[in-house]
Structure formats: structure tokens, C-alpha cells
Amino acid sequence: MLAYVVLLGALSIIGVAYGHGTGSETLPPIEMDGELVTLVVSSSQEEGVVRVDIAMVRHITGEAVPNADFHITARHGQTQIFSQEFHRSDGRIIFDLTDGMEYTSPESSGGGFFGLLDPGSFKVSGPGLAGGGLYSFDVSVLSADGYEPADPPLFESAVSVPITYDDVMDGGRWGDQPMHFITYYDTLHGRGYDPETGRVFFEMPFQWDAAVIEQIETVHVEFTIPNGFGDMLASDMEAHVNGISTPPRTVAIDDYFMDVRTVHIVLPRHLLLEMLGATGGDSMEFDVGAAPRTPYSAVTSNGEYRVLVDVGPSGLAAGREAAVSFNITNVFLRSMNVEAGYTATVTRGGALLHSQSGVSNGEVTMRFPIPGDASGPALISFQDINGNDLADAALPVFIDPVPPEVPQTPAVPPWIRDTVQLWTSGDIDDGAFAAAISYLIQQDIIHMDTMPQVGGDGGPIDDWVRTTAGWWVDGLVSDAEFLAGLKYLVGRGVIAVAP
Template identity: 25%
Template sequence: MKRFFTLTFSALVSLIVVLSAVPYSAYGDGFTMENLPPASVGNRNVQLFIKLTPPIITSDTSQPREIYLRVFDANTNQSIVHDSMFITITKHDQLLMRDLFHTHTGELTLDVTPTNTPGKWIIYGDQEPFLNAWVNQDGGPIPVLADALGEGGLYHIHIELFAIDYDNNIFTPDQAPKWDSYLSVGDISNHNVVYNSNTYNTTVISYYDKINDDFSFDPSKVQVSYSMPFDWNLTRIASQPIFVHEEIHIPKSFKDFTNTPTYTATVNGYQITGRRLIVDPYTLGDTVIAHILLNKLDIANMANQIPSGTNTMSFTLAPAKPNVVTSSSVLTDFGGWGVTLGWNPTQIAANSQNNLKLSFFDAFTQQPVNGDVNYDLKVLDSDGNIILSKTNLTAANAVDTQTLNLPGNGIYSVQINIKSIVGPTGLPDTSRIGMARGNLVIPSTVGADQGLIATQTGTSGQTGSTIQIKIPQWVKNNAGWWYHDQIDAPTFAQGIQYLIQQGIIKIPTTTQGQATLGVQIPSWVKNDAGWWSAGQIDDQTFVAGIQWLVTNGIITV
């Protein structure tokens, strides 16, 4: 039996049992799956789990496309049987499907066949006799033909629980639990980049919307760019959860692009910094993955300045001069979580202890996680080798402090794997899991997240508004020569003396008011000097490290 998007009720009013509940509306902000917050119904906390399959849409039309829902009591994790629910699916405010469904078991699967007929849908299956709700009497999936899951993007799925426990156990309209889920399905596209007569296959996975047909590569800037449709209306942005996640995959064989630890990215002319741009060279051995992660606050800040009438979100990505800094906050690639990293002390030195405070928050709402967070913590070196690993950690009430024995100088990757959230019900929620990645630079001084920087050109011709420390080239040459034993330590120390005299490094004077520099320099500082001279750490990081050495008496004054 099939029916075209019309809904009729054959229920007799005299048979209806009206069910009362605490008025409830919940908003979820996950990616491909999530547990939506529970609603209080009598002595039960009725919760809804929802999952979209597949997580990434490809050109393979044989991929099964499913929407799975489960209604259960969050207190016991037991499924609640005989549920009827209205399900409405929209994308960018375009109605894709709306109908009434029933499950005898508490679990419901819609087997979606994508069409190209917006606003029209066909459902095949049985109808239970009381409400005419769609049901599969054998317990299997219900086939649905609709303009959904044919391409990637952000889908809004609204669920209203109509009846529970029995077919005629119906909620009054103002008491019915309601959930809003915003789930993303990645849209994958492949693009050939030609540089110096070589062709490199580049992949873009967009989790918000299918990208426009404007992917390009500028060989003069070694820069990729593309855009996707986006509505910058501030009222719309304020009224719903929004999270933009883009993945750009570049093969490591494209050495002119990938032989750097640092990249520069922009969104509509705004430079993306800190937690908003995370580069992962480890997950795929032959590929560098750049993640652009923008939460609602980031997007709203940009929307305030975006010219009226703009209807795209435009991205650029290019390699940059090495300028790796220690992360002060990170976002997960999936799951929609964030972690604030409180390094103590903020001046990070080799072979020392650091008390790292981890504060977990919801990336969509910027509010602390409501519960305990189970997670793993790893630190990897530049070759991807694990040098520190702590597993099965718990952040009680979303806050934890771990004492780390820091390794020697270098650039390291910090990985925080969120495995579950244990909320007020005491049951672990594994629906929103994800990996957060950041950087640890030793030595360095941890600063605040810079945020978004408008890349506007000023009178000096330089972009951005941050002040850059510039050290004369001869000091950097000295550092390289000392690293390669071409000059001795006192000669290198003269360069440090120059930085102090010029006020680039500021230190307290002696009681006589004169600063004199000793040459008691530990051998490990040579590595720092070598990395700096080779451009693997920037001037600010080098200066911060020397400042710490001077302040702590390692280099005496």
C-alpha cells in the first residue's frame, strides 16, 4: 500500500486516552547521530535517539540511506513500545517530508530512496487501524520516497511524539514532547589540482551543504578555494543551531602544499585561526586533512560584517610560513564538543611538569557539558609516534586536570578523544563522540585564542591587524650557525643580548641597573635555535622561549 503526503485520522474520539506530560521541546545539535534531551512523562524520562546513514554521501547510488529512531526511558535504557510520532524533514526551510509513523517496538527505521521532487513524498507500507500511522507490521524498515539524503548537508528533523505505550494513549497537543535535531551528512567531491605539470587529486567533504561548482586552484598563491550556498541572515542564525565543518584532503605527494605544519584559511575574507583551523597529518598516512570548524558564535560574528545580499560562504586554504602555536581551545571533528585547555604554567618548557585543565563545552551553545565526560588523552610527536597516552579519563562535571610530564623541545599534536557523556540519568551517551586535535609547542607561551581576523589590506600593504615580532636576519643566521657548530655559544649569546637591548625580550635589570649576559646555555636550546632558523617555529615562539629561560635563570643576566 502507498500513500501520497496526505494524512487522515480514523480514530474515534471516544476511544482516545489523553496523556499528559510536562510541556517539553528539545533542540539537538549533533552530526550524524545523537541522543536528544529527555522529556518528563510521568515517572519516566522519555528520550529519543536518532541516526542518519550514511555519514557521507558519495556518487554510489547503491548506498543505503536510512533514518533510525529509538524511543526509550533514559532512567533504565529500556525501549518504550507502541509509539506514534510525527516526523518532519526540512533542509534550508524546504519541506522534504512530513507524516505520522508508528513503531510497535520503540525502534523505527525509514528506508529513504532519494527523489528529485521537492515537497512531494510517497510512503509504502501498512497503516495501523487507529490513527492510520505508517507501520511495518514485520518490524522492518518503512520505505519512503522523498527528496532527502540524496546529497550532503544539514537536515532539520522535527519529531513530535503523538502517542505512547498504546495506540490510543495520545498526548494533548500542548503536552506532546517535541524534539528538533539538526544532523549533518557529508557531501564528498573530488577535484584535480595541477601544479608544475603534476596532477594531485584533492577531496572536499562538506558537512553543511553541497559545495558550488567553483572549486579552483591558484598556482601563484598555492591556494585552493571554493564556496557553498549560505544564508547569512542574522535572525535565522540566531534562531537555530548552526555548525559548519569542512574537510579538505590534500595528498602528501603535493609537497609544495603539505611540507609545512601551518596553514592559512579564510572564510569570506576572515582569517580562520586557533581552534577553527585544525590540520591532521596522521589519520590518513598519505594525506593531510585540514578541518575548518565554525560554531554559531563564529558565524554570527562574521554575519554582522558580511555585506547584505551575500548568499555564499567562501573558503580558501593555503600553506603558510611555519607559525605553530600551543592551542588554548579545540573543537571535535564530530559530535559538536569543544575543550578549553588551561596550561599551567602558561610558559611551557621542555622536560617539565604542566597541569593541564580541560573544560568541556558544547560547541553549539558555548555552555559547559551537562555531565561527566569520558575521554582519552594523547600527545604525538611530529612523526605521529605516541609519546604520552592516558586512557579512560573522566572529567567530573565536564572539568578535569591532568599532570603532564612534558617531553623535550618540539612541535607536538594533542589529541582528546571524547568517548561518552554521562548525564543526570547516569547512562553513558555515545551518540556524540569525536576527536579534538590541537598543538603543543615546546617551548612556548600560551596566549588567548585570537578569534577571527578580517584580512583587509592597510596602508602598509600587510594583511591582518596583529603585530608581528621581527628579528633581524643576522640573529637567525647566528642561531643556525650555532646549531650546526659553526659558531660558539658566546657568539650566539651576543644575538640574545641584542634582542634584550632592543627591547624585543624584556627582562628585569640587576640592582646596579645594568644587564650583563652569561653564556650558561643548556645544550637542548640548540634544537630550539635550529628549528627557529629553519622556519619551523616563528619569531614570537622563539622569543617567548628565550624570555622564559632568562626569567627562570637558565640563561643568566
């Protein structure tokens, strides 16, 4: 049997709890036939069925208003499910929503022993109806307890049932990473991770309208990050919605589990109203990632300490010296450093790269060389913090490979030696040599970082330039020395180069 909240018992007072992002909702009361009444909507979910329980109750006592006639228009997300009238002698109506190939009209399941033991429910089927999301119900009260209002009041209600998604993301250098998403408002589309920016992104339908937002308690989305996904293990995360940066308090990280950590994005009603002036449309586009210059974070296995690790703005690279800083802090107060003994190790593929022990009471920096062949995922581990063999923590980090050497394009290509040799041996005259070199400079085949100022009107080529050119052909002087001679000739106007 489905479990659900019974809302018909006598309550001392009904509190206001808005839905549109929560699993239940009590709408603001209205006056009807001289007394205050309200609508209470709750939801529950079991495999294959979402149950929604709607009751009109007296605001003060919480008792159901009997003999009620409703007109209800229901929607799942943006899709209308049905629009129909209902009569309920007990003032309460239950819908059991199940998956089906197409939408069906509500069908009564009866009421048990001649309808006396159980108010029964209405079965409704449709594509994805049992999958969760936002369920909206516009309830017009046509009559209640013998009273028929001339202008039937309308309650606009909605409740959210969690929708879950299991994805495998391309984590770039970390490989494929399983991630679990839960939305407590509406469906998520376009879920992904960008390895270049280190950001998680997704989109959700949302009507940016003040009247809609006023009915919302909160919009809540969460996703889990495996504790082996190093680039996403930051101590602080930030979120943008439709390009708008949200306050830090809207993103919370639950990192007290050994295998995964959960990132919560919670947007309360007042923040949505503030954002309304800067955005609009019919969707929320989320972009979530590590806050700038924030350290990595891990909680010890006994939940007593938090270790903050900083590998510097340029990270770790093979063949270079590493500088890894860390702080051991109170698990809840990250600004409160703890004086504690520790043993720290850095390993890569089972090989020990560094080990040190000491007492931490503030920032500690470990400096050690990284071998040139040690690129890839590595692990920074902390053991026996403050002498407690249960106070361990580990953080995966990535060691970048040695950057490949970029071959330098020679300022003077080697094949030009043949042309220069023809000139130095007297096989071509100075004019032909100067014209050839002029063409090669203007085509940037012979590259000069700076061009000299022309301060002459030509003339013969100095003997020392010919001698230097001959030495260059024989490999006795550098390209720079040969270029110095060519620059000298350009400056004298012997080699003409267009400005």
C-alpha cells in the same frame, strides 16, 4: 542488512548530543504527562542508502515511549522531502533514503513476520537523497502512550551524513592535483584552487540564524592535499569564512600519512554565534591557505620527527644562491628542537644540486648555487635522521626560472640620429633643430627623467653642444652625454619645453 544504532535498550541516562553537523542527536528533554522525554536521532550510510532512526524515549531510562503518533516534516538540505503523520506502536520510526528521479512519499516496508520481528522502515526516494548532507526532521508528538497533549511539542532535529567529492584542481606550476573533500554538514559548491593566491575555496549553504546555530554541535569540513603539491604543504593553515578570519585552532592538519595530508576546518557552536554578529545570509564561503610566513612541514616516515623547511620570503630561483633553513623537531611539539644527525640533499630532475650532513640542534641553513637551467619542481630530502634509516622525509619545492631581462627602452631612439646629423652637418639651422627636439621631448619620444629649471632667454647654441651631438651620431659618446647637452639647452631656454 544495514547497520544502525539500536536506541531502545535500557540506558542509565541519555546524554545531550546535538546534531546539525554530527551523525546523531539527542535533543534536550521536555516534560510530557509528568515525565521527561526526549527524541534520539541517529544515522548510518551504506552504498545507495542513508538510514535515519528516530525514537522517542524516556529521558532517565532510555526506554522507548510506546504507541506514539508523530507528524514529521523532513528536509534534505533546503529541500522539503515530505510532511506526513505516522503511528508507531514501539515509539520508533526508521527511514531508508535512496536516490530517485523524483521525491516519493514514505512507503512502509512492513515488519517482517506480521510486523512482530522487526519494526520495519519507510522507503523514501528523491534526487541525491542517498548522497549525504544535512537531513532535518521537525517532529511534532501528537500522542504517546495514551496521552494527547493539547499543544503538541515540537522537536527540531537534524543529522549530518558525510558527503564526499573527488576533484582535480589546476595547481598552477604544480600541474593538476587530485583533491578529496568531505563535508559533515551540507553540500559544497564552487570548489576550486587559485594558483595566484595559493588558496582553496568553496561554498556551503548555511542559515545564519541564532535559533539554527543553537542546535549545531559543529560544522566540520575537510580536504586532502597530495604530498606532491608543494605550495600547500605549509606547517600552519588559516581559514576565512565570509571574509572573517577564524582562530588558528579551527584549522588542524593531519600530516602523518605518506601520500596525502588532511586539512580539517572545525567551527564549533560558540564560534558560530560569535561570527553571527559580523555576517549573515544563507551561505558559508570558505577561503583556506597557508598562514603568512609559515615554513613547509613534513613528518618522517617512521612518525618520530617533524622537519620544518623555510626557503625565505622570495623562494628559490635558478641562477641565484639558495638559502634553505630547516629545523628537526619533536613530531608533536614543533617548538622542541631535536639534536640529531642528518643527511640532506636537494635534487632537481634526478640531478644533485646540493648535499650536506651534520648534527641539528636548532636552525640549520644550507647555502648553495642553483644553476641557471635548474628551474621547476625540486625535492629537499632528509635521510637517516639520528642514525635511523626509517627516519626519512621529503618536501617538494619550486625553483623559479631566471627572470627574463626586460629590454630597456633607449632614452633617445636611434632614428633621431638622422635629424641630429642634418643639424651638425649644417643642412638645417639651429631654430629648426631646436623646434624638432622640443617636439620630441614634449611627446616623450626623447625621455628625460628630470627637466631642468629654465634660467635663460634663448640665444645661439654653444659649439660644444654641436660637437657632442656629432660625436653621439658617430657613436663616440653615450645617450646620457648627448642628453646632458639637450638639458643644458632646455635650461638656457634655447629649446622651449612647455611645463
